[in-house]
Amino acid sequence: MPSERIYLYDTTLRDGAQTHGVDFSAADKAAIANALDSIGIDYIEGGWPGANPRDDDFFQQKHDLKTSKLTAFGMTRRSGRSAANDPSLTAVLSANTPVVCLVGKTHDAHATTALGVDLEENLRMISESVSECVNRGRETIFDAEHFFDGYKANPEYALKCISAALNAGARWIVLCDTNGGTLPHEVFDIVKTVCSTLPGDRIGIHTHNDTENAVANSIAAIQAGARQVQGTLNGLGERCGNANLISLIPSLVLKLGYDVGISENALKRLPEVSRMLDERLNRAPNRHAAYVGASAFAHKAGLHVSAVEKDPNLYEHIEPHTVGNSRLILVSDQAGRANVISRFRELGIQIDAKDPRVLSIVDAVKDREYQGYSYDGAEASFELLARQLTEGLPNYFTIETFRVLDEHRFDKGSQKPVLSEATVKVSVGSDRSLEVAEGNGPVNALDHALRKALSPFYPIVNEVRLTDYRVRILNSGDGTAAVTRVMLESSDQEGNRWTTVGLSGDIISASYEALTDGIIYKLMKAGSKPLL
Numbered sequence: 001m002p003s004e005r006i007y008l009y010d011t012t013l014r015d016g017a018q019t020h021g022v023d024f025s026a027a028d029k030a031a032i033a034n035a036l037d038s039i040g041i042d043y044i045e046g047g048w049p050g051a052n053p054r055d056d057d058f059f060q061q062k063h064d065l066k067t068s069k070l071t072a073f074g075m076t077r078r079s080g081r082s083a084a085n086d087p088s089l090t091a092v093l094s095a096n097t098p099v100v101c102l103v104g105k106t107h108d109a110h111a112t113t114a115l116g117v118d119l120e121e122n123l124r125m126i127s128e129s130v131s132e133c134v135n136r137g138r139e140t141i142f143d144a145e146h147f148f149d150g151y152k153a154n155p156e157y158a159l160k161c162i163s164a165a166l167n168a169g170a171r172w173i174v175l176c177d178t179n180g181g182t183l184p185h186e187v188f189d190i191v192k193t194v195c196s197t198l199p200g201d202r203i204g205i206h207t208h209n210d211t212e213n214a215v216a217n218s219i220a221a222i223q224a225g226a227r228q229v230q231g232t233l234n235g236l237g238e239r240c241g242n243a244n245l246i247s248l249i250p251s252l253v254l255k256l257g258y259d260v261g262i263s264e265n266a267l268k269r270l271p272e273v274s275r276m277l278d279e280r281l282n283r284a285p286n287r288h289a290a291y292v293g294a295s296a297f298a299h300k301a302g303l304h305v306s307a308v309e310k311d312p313n314l315y316e317h318i319e320p321h322t323v324g325n326s327r328l329i330l331v332s333d334q335a336g337r338a339n340v341i342s343r344f345r346e347l348g349i350q351i352d353a354k355d356p357r358v359l360s361i362v363d364a365v366k367d368r369e370y371q372g373y374s375y376d377g378a379e380a381s382f383e384l385l386a387r388q389l390t391e392g393l394p395n396y397f398t399i400e401t402f403r404v405l406d407e408h409r410f411d412k413g414s415q416k417p418v419l420s421e422a423t424v425k426v427s428v429g430s431d432r433s434l435e436v437a438e439g440n441g442p443v444n445a446l447d448h449a450l451r452k453a454l455s456p457f458y459p460i461v462n463e464v465r466l467t468d469y470r471v472r473i474l475n476s477g478d479g480t481a482a483v484t485r486v487m488l489e490s491s492d493q494e495g496n497r498w499t500t501v502g503l504s505g506d507i508i509s510a511s512y513e514a515l516t517d518g519i520i521y522k523l524m525k526a527g528s529k530p531l532l
Contacts, residue, residue: 016236050091076129083132107150134169180210195225204228268324378501488514
């Protein structure tokens with residue numbers, strides 16, 4: 001297995017900011033940079049000084065990075081200007097980062113058409129810009145834009161461009177698949193040829209994901225000799241995104257044996273860093289993300305679970321804990337005894353495999369999923385069901401009645417936002433409570449009213465927050481008589497997350513079931529005692 005050092009270069013703060021729907025605040029950028037530094041990423045590209053006020057503000061801040069080198073991104077000088085007097089290049093150097101990364105054209109048609117310069121002038125722009133940065137004491141990286149398309153069109157000129165940057169003192173020459181259209185076998189062949197001409201320990205790779213091959217192309221380039229790889233957290237980036245460092249790093253370390261400068265403990269923090277980014281973007285984490293997703297090591301079919309119980313290697317390509325993840329045994333209408341017994345062990349429920357209650361739970365799950373429930377994505381509701389059928393659940397409270405009203409207000413023909421109001425009547429032991437709360441929509445109002453009624457008895461419910469809400473109409477052909485399934489994700493201050501499910505012909509009733517399950521689950525996990 002190879003042990004060569006591969007250097008990691010993160011472009012989340014620039015490429016990621018170009019993602020449709022992503023708008024990083026200054027606080028977001030600082031938090032992401034700190035997270036990248038904490039796991040040992042070699043280079044963090046902070047953005048493009050002079051391009052916008054937000055990037056300018058970021059570079060003006062003091063960043064106390066422990067392991068990472070902060071990098072400012074820019075472009076080669078414009079034609080007709082000297083490198084020392086080019087405003088864009090001056091802005092990049094004024095950021096006072098230890099590293100600068102300059103992008104330049106390496107496709108002959110882009111130089112003549114996009115820049116409107118002759119090919120010799122483009123070479124001078126590359127060489128003089130890199131020289132200026134090197135002479136100013138900066139480690140300099142050259143991003144060879146559209147390199148792969150340029151190489152296919154005119155290999156001699158593409159090689160001249162990167163050689164000009166290398167000869168001018170660039171530490172790294174990064175080959176960019178800018179439009180994401182190159183396939184792995186092409187990347188391997190081209191990078192192999194480049195590394196036979198130029199030293200591989202000066203070559204990097206930057207891929208886009210337009211053919212869903214960004215990670216594969218990055219690995220192909222490294223196997224061909226490249227020793228730096230660029231990418232983003234969770235594969236953020238314009239169009240279809242960039243190479244996903246969260247999946248690329250474990251593949252390089254665990255599959256190929258490369259040293260990427262990340263410790264075993266840092267490798268286990270990849271799920272945490274991935275979720276941190278999703279939280280910043282207010283997005284639900286991708287359950288099916290490689291290595292770090294909640295379902296990355298999930299087993300649903302009974303036959304698979306039985307085999308996994310005997311030998312996990314039969315169905316898992318790595319040990320989940322090496323990347324900070326864990327095995328998840330799902331229970332659904334495809335489940336058998338093996339699934340249920342395995343889940344019981346995880347939940348701490350002691351029961352003999354031959355106990356008839358095991359079969360009753362399997363039957364109950366299959367019956368409820370036939371009705372429309374789904375437990376493979378609602379582990380908290382499954383645990384409540386399992387405990388109810390085996391040992392019983394604590395009776396924390398009883399909802400006697402609830403009501404939700406929506407008020408639609410109109411002013412001069414324009415509709416104002418809906419104001420929702422929920423009323424709940426709750427019994428806790430011998431006490432009764434009636435509370436009213438408003439919210440942004442009926443479910444939000446009902447959530448507020450429930451927690452308002454219960455918090456005097458169980459203050460811990462104030463820690464619960466709704467983080468995701470999904471609705472699915474199961475039999476849409478039945479029109480207004482269709483059954484609605486609600487999947488609701490909750491979280492608390494410790495970062496714990498749990499998902500519950502509700503089912504009804506009425507969306508509010510389904511939401512109510514999922515809401516109450518979520519609160520009961522929190523109380524049970526916190527060890528709260530029912531009030532009598």
